[in-house]
Amino acid sequence: MEDKILEIKDLKKTYRKREVLHNTNFILNTGEIYGLIGRNGAGKTTFMKLITGLIKPTSGKVIFHNCSTNDIGLLIENPGLYLNLSAYDNMKIKAILVETNNNEIIELLELVGLKECRKMKVSKFSLGMKQRLSIALALLGNPKLLLLDEPVNGLDPQGISEIRNLIIRINKERNITILISSHILSELGLVCSRFGFIDNGNFFMEISREKLELNCCKQIIVLKDENIDKLIECLNRARMMYEIEENEVKIYIKENNEIKIVSLIDKLSLNIVNTFEKKSLEDYYFKITERNLRHNA
Template sequence: MNAVVTTQKLTKHYEGICRVKELDLQVYEGEIYGFLGPNGAGKSTNLKMLLGLVKPSAGKIAIFGKDFQQNRTYVLQHTGSLIESPSYYGHLTGLENLRIMQRLRDVPDKNITEVLKIVRLEQQKHKKVAHYSLGMKQRLGIAMALLAFPKLLILDEPTNGLDPGGIEEIRELIKSLPGQYGITVLLSSHLLAEIEQMATSVGIISNGQLLFQGRKDTLQEKSKNYIFLRTGNNEWAQNLLQQKGYHPVKYKEQLRLANLTDEEIARINKTLVQANLDVIRIEEYHKSLEDIFLELTRKENNLC
């Protein structure tokens, strides 16, 4: 797989405060890469650096395998973006806004017709954008980002301000982009559910540092499953299991064990029963992506 975006130790200081710290990002072709992190984690700053809007304090950016600094125009030609809130000229109509972007990107007229169709703004194209609803502005922003049918699409919080119907619509649109137009998507969100539903790869950022990066399924696998045991005498059971080489931890009224195979669980059960201990409950607890996310980001916060 070809890397579309690679950063090396990308760092940004603002007045001595480190907003993005030594980020090594890897986005591969055909992916929908979800950039996840709490508000103020450095997501926007990082995406802006990828577009040259913010100048890195240190580190390197390569997009399409080319150094950004030296190939700015080439990279931007093949990159569409929607950063922060949508950009628009309020006194102009939706169509005129697209025409401006058409001049800047030198694309044919048919692209305008097509993107208007994709974001379903054909009926409103002659209306002044100042009179658009937030959702319509957001859709216009996506249309502008798509106008040149770029190889890479960078979207910062793309479903911000949309109603549930609109969110669903945009989500389906984004999911279809890699397959239909060969567009690699890099999007950010502070909402886990959104990333969970759209992304194929995930990068988790907190306080400017990348805590996890990889395929979404890897992250899910990474989620340790716990087994909770409840017995007639937890202390006795704990001692017994420790002797057998397990590491049970007392957790409220239960014992918690991590990373067990099914066979091990069966063996533990047998041991306890043979020792004449009542086994009341064996429960499996599966951590959701949300738990992992919270755990990762919280740990980070505690360190500070």
């Protein structure tokens, strides 16, 4: 069993009778990068703010395991910085609270590539630099859990790539658990190990990276007949993914084995019932959101 770092039980938030987060249950495991996916106004920021205590829940509990609220580093919405102070001074303010030395400030500024600009006023920084400084701020005091809300919002492709690489490095080198939210799904797809889908304040689905990749890849559904055992034997031998359903077998096609499988199906004279083309994370998101909407309706 994996170690939990954060557990959320029946968390609910209501603003003037409007429920913005419905009874939510959630578990975050130590060391993972969890991607929170949802469109603008879905409840991602509210969820993050509730975890940090920036807003108070109407009901429910936020439980930290082997850590406390002091062990959270966060970047919520826009970077919150003193624009009239230097990058170093902004770091120093939090460093006083977490009692870290100047070396750690310099080390973190170096990690985010801002060591050379540490004496520059933040008002002169680009948005990407501010985002990176906010991440450095969040990392001060060696947090065990990092909450990043839309960290690539408003960044150019180079800035997005820099932040993405930084997040992966932080997770690997410092073993920090990361909860990251974004509506730029392709970015989350590249960094997260697990995904949660949220819409209208509802946590409606959770999926692992492996399962998501399977769901997004091309699928061929063939009808079961007398030759199906031969097909399954071949698939097992080639370590290919498939699912046996009542009358059909769903085969997950990866780019490097598509021709091989199609020729095998052809050779065994199996009937192809349906084919689903490869989907992007966006397509998958739209599909399940639509399904969720229909379900709620």
